[in-house]
Amino acid sequence: MALEIKSIKGTADVLPSESYKWQFVERLFLDTAKLYGFGEIRIPTFEDKRLFIRSVGDTTDVVQKEMYTFTDQGGRELALRPEGTAGVNRAVIESGLINGALPVKLSYALSCFRAEKPQAGRMREFHQLGMELFGSASPSADAEIIAFVNNFFGLLNIQNISLEINSIGCPTCRKEYHAALRAYFESKKDQLCETCLGRLEKNPLRILDCKNPECHEIAKDAPVVLDYLCDDCRAHFEGLKKRLDALNIPYTVNPRIVRGLDYYVRTVFEFVSGDLGAQSTVCGGGRYDGLLGSLGGADQPGIGYAMGVERLLMVMKAQGIEIPEPDPCDLYIGSIGEEAAIRALSLVSSLREEGFSAECDIVGRSVKAQMKYADKIGARYSMILGDNELAENQARLKNMQTGETVDIALDDDTLAQFFYSAGIDDLAESLKNTLGGALEGMPPAEL
Ligand code: ATP
Ligand code: MG
Numbered sequence: 001m002a003l004e005i006k007s008i009k010g011t012a013d014v015l016p017s018e019s020y021k022w023q024f025v026e027r028l029f030l031d032t033a034k035l036y037g038f039g040e041i042r043i044p045t046f047e048d049k050r051l052f053i054r055s056v057g058d059t060t061d062v063v064q065k066e067m068y069t070f071t072d073q074g075g076r077e078l079a080l081r082p083e084g085t086a087g088v089n090r091a092v093i094e095s096g097l098i099n100g101a102l103p104v105k106l107s108y109a110l111s112c113f114r115a116e117k118p119q120a121g122r123m124r125e126f127h128q129l130g131m132e133l134f135g136s137a138s139p140s141a142d143a144e145i146i147a148f149v150n151n152f153f154g155l156l157n158i159q160n161i162s163l164e165i166n167s168i169g170c171p172t173c174r175k176e177y178h179a180a181l182r183a184y185f186e187s188k189k190d191q192l193c194e195t196c197l198g199r200l201e202k203n204p205l206r207i208l209d210c211k212n213p214e215c216h217e218i219a220k221d222a223p224v225v226l227d228y229l230c231d232d233c234r235a236h237f238e239g240l241k242k243r244l245d246a247l248n249i250p251y252t253v254n255p256r257i258v259r260g261l262d263y264y265v266r267t268v269f270e271f272v273s274g275d276l277g278a279q280s281t282v283c284g285g286g287r288y289d290g291l292l293g294s295l296g297g298a299d300q301p302g303i304g305y306a307m308g309v310e311r312l313l314m315v316m317k318a319q320g321i322e323i324p325e326p327d328p329c330d331l332y333i334g335s336i337g338e339e340a341a342i343r344a345l346s347l348v349s350s351l352r353e354e355g356f357s358a359e360c361d362i363v364g365r366s367v368k369a370q371m372k373y374a375d376k377i378g379a380r381y382s383m384i385l386g387d388n389e390l391a392e393n394q395a396r397l398k399n400m401q402t403g404e405t406v407d408i409a410l411d412d413d414t415l416a417q418f419f420y421s422a423g424i425d426d427l428a429e430s431l432k433n434t435l436g437g438a439l440e441g442m443p444p445a446e447l
Contacts, residue, residue: 010116010124012310021313021323022127026109028155029129033107036148038131041106043087049079055086055291057262059203061211064195066114080113083261085288085304088132093297102135102300109309121279121311130285130306134292137301139239142267142287143247145303149271149283150249156312157321158273161282164254165244165269166226167237168205171290173230178204180223188218208258224255236266263288267303275318276311283307330419331397332374332382333360334367340385343410350412356419374400381422385410 007013014022030040049069056062068080081087088106092098111127118124131148133141146163153161169177181204185192192200193212200207208219229237244251251269259268268286276282285305293299316323331351333344344360351358359377361370367384374382382398389395389410397418398405408418 008124010118010122012123012125020326021316022309024323025156025309025312026129029152030107030109032152032155033131033148036105036144038105038107038133038148041088041091041108043081043084043091043108043110045111046078046080047087047090049077051086051090051295052079052082055089055261055263055295056083057203059199059206060260060262061209062114062260066116068113068115081110082114083112084108084110084128084130084306085132085261085263085291088304089288089291089295089297089302092132092134093292093295098134098292098298098300103141104134105131106133107131119279121276121308121314123310127309128306129309129312130304132302132304134302135300136303137236137289139236139243139267141301141303142240143243145285145305146244146269147247147249149305149307150247153271156316157319158315159319160275161271161273161315163244163249163251163269163271164257165240165251165267166254166257167229167233167266168225168258168264168268168286169229169233170265173228173233174205174225177223177225177228180228181205181207184222185218191215191218203262205258206262208256209260219256225258226253226255233266240267259284259286263291265289269305271307273311273315275315279311282311282315327357328378328380329359329374330356330380331358331415332370332377332379333358334370334374334382334384335361336367336384336386340387340390343390344385347410347412347415351415351419354416354419356416383408 033040049067052067053063058064062082067082070078072078088108092104092106097104107130109127109129111125113125115124116122131145133145146165150163168174182200185196185200185204185207189197189200191214192207193210193215196207196210196212196215199210207215208222210216210219226237241251241253254270257268257270258264259270264286266287266289269284270281271283272280273282274280283305284307285303287301287303289301292302331348333347335341335344341361341364345362348358348360359379361373365373370384371382379400382400383389383395385395393410394407395410396405397408408414
C-alpha cells in the first residue's frame with residue numbers, strides 16, 4: 001500500500017547520509033562562535049504573533065504573506081518563528097541579559113518557517129545559523145560579526161562568495177530619503193503593483209525589495225539612500241569600511257540592498273554566491289538599533305545576521321567541498337545461537353565504551369544474512385561467534401577490505417587493544433581531528 005500521509009510541501013527530511021554534514025557545519029559554526037565570545041541561545045519555535053509584527057514589520061512580505069499563524073486552545077494568537085532575531089531580542093529583554101555585562105553576544109542554530117513558494121533554495125521550513133550582538137553602536141561590532149562570517153566561509157573552504165554592504169540610514173536621515181522615494185514612486189504610480197501602492201504611504205523603502213518584476217524595474221532608477229545619509233550614519237559607514245579594509249575583507253558597496261525586514265538601520269549586508277542561481281543570498285544581516293527599545297527593553301543598539309543552512313550546503317555541494325564522512329562500523333560481530341548472540345552483545349558493549357563503533361546481530365538472521373549486512377554498512381572488520389569460538393574463547397577477525405584474518409582472544413581488553421593498534425581512532429579523537437583540521441590556519445579574531 002502506498003504511503004497515505006506524506007511530508008508537507010516545502011519541508012524535507014534529512015537522512016543520515018546527509019545529516020552528518022549538517023552536524024559538522026552546525027558544530028563548526030557554534031564552536032568557532034565561541035572563539036569570538038558568542039554563546040549559544042535556544043529559543044522557542046513559536047511566539048506571540050505580535051512580536052513578529054512589531055519587529056519584522058507589518059509592511060514586510062514576511063509578515064504580510066509568509067507567516068504561519070494559528071490560534072491555540074487558549075485563544076492566543078501565535079506564529080511559528082519566520083526568523084530568529086525577534087525571538088532573541090525578546091529573550092534578552094525577558095531574561096535580563098541586556099541589563100548585565102555588555103556587549104551580549106549570542107549565536108544560534110534554528111529552524112524557521114515561511115509560507116513561500118517552494119523552489120530550489122526556498123523551503124517552508126528551513127534552517128538558519130545566526131548571531132546577535134547587543135550593546136555596541138560602534139562599527140567595530142559590525143566588523144566583528146562580518147569578519148566572523150567571512151572566516152567561517154573560509155574555514156569551510158567556500159570560494160566565489162562576495163560580501164555586499166550598504167547603509168540604509170537612521171530614522172533621522174531616512175525622513176528626507178523617504179520623501180524623495182515617495183516623490184519618485186508617486187510619479188510611477190500607475191506601474192506599481194497593488195501591494196506597493198499600499199507601501200507608498202506607509203513604507204516606500206519596502207518597494208525597493210518588491211519581487212514583482214515591474215516594480216523591480218522601476219526601483220532600479222529610484223534615488224539611493226547613500227546620497228541621503230546624515231553625518232553620523234555616514235561616519236558609521238566609513239568606519240565600517242575602514243575596519244573591513246584593515247581586516248583585508250573584500251566587499252562591494254551595493255546601494256540597492258535594503259533587506260526584507262523593517263528593523264534594520266545603518267549597516268545592512270549580504271553574502272552572495274555565484275553558485276546558487278536565483279536564490280543567491282546565503283547570509284543576510286544588519287544593524288537594528290531601535291528594536292530592543294521598541295519591544296520594551298533597554299534602549300541598546302544591536303546587530304545580527306542569519307545564514308541559510310540549506311543554501312550553504314548547496315554552495316558547498318556545487319563547489320565540490322567534501323565534509324568528512326563519519327567513521328563506519330569498526331567491528332561487526334555475527335553469531336550463531338543464543339549464547340553466542342549474548343556474548344556478542346557484551347563484546348560490542350565494551351568496545352563502544354572504549355569509543356569504537358561496533359554492532360552485532362540483533363535481528364536473529366542467518367549467518368549469511370548477517371555478513372551481507374556487515375558488508376552493506378561498510379564494517380571494517382567482522383567476526384562470527386558460534387559454539388566453537390565460545391569454547392575456545394577465540395575467534396577469527398576478518399579485515400573486510402583485504403580479506404586478511406587473524407585469530408584473537410575473546411576478551412574485552414585484547415579486542416580494544418587490537419583496534420587501537422590497527423590505527424583506528426576512537427570516536428572522540430576522530431571528531432577532534434575533524435574539527436581541528438577545519439580550524440587549522442584560521443586567523444585569530446582580532447579587532
Ligand atoms: P530571500 O531574499 O532569499 O527571500 P530573505 O531576505 O527573506 O532572503 P532573511 O530573512 O534575511 O532572508 O534570512 C536570512 C537567510 O535565510 C537568507 O539569506 C537565506 O539563506 C535563508 N532563507 C530565507 N528564507 C529562506 C527560505 N524560504 N528557504 C531557505 N532559506 C531561506
Ligand atoms: Mg524572503
